[in-house]
Amino acid sequence: MNYLFLALVWLFIGMIILMACILIYREPEQSLQNAFHKSLGWGAAFFLSFSTEASIVYAGLI
Numbered sequence: 001m002n003y004l005f006l007a008l009v010w011l012f013i014g015m016i017i018l019m020a021c022i023l024i025y026r027e028p029e030q031s032l033q034n035a036f037h038k039s040l041g042w043g044a045a046f047f048l049s050f051s052t053e054a055s056i057v058y059a060g061l062i
Helices: 002-024 034-057
Strands: none
Touching: 002 034
């Protein structure tokens, strides 16, 4: 169980870093609101996909 929680913590950190990089390195003409929505979408997809993978690995299905 500790593995799963540790994996989720690392995934959350990765999600935050991904979102911050998208906001920092946005195009100059792109508004902050559009960049935030884009980063939120990418961050949620990142967390969802890798947390699903970590859960499947933890459950021993693969």
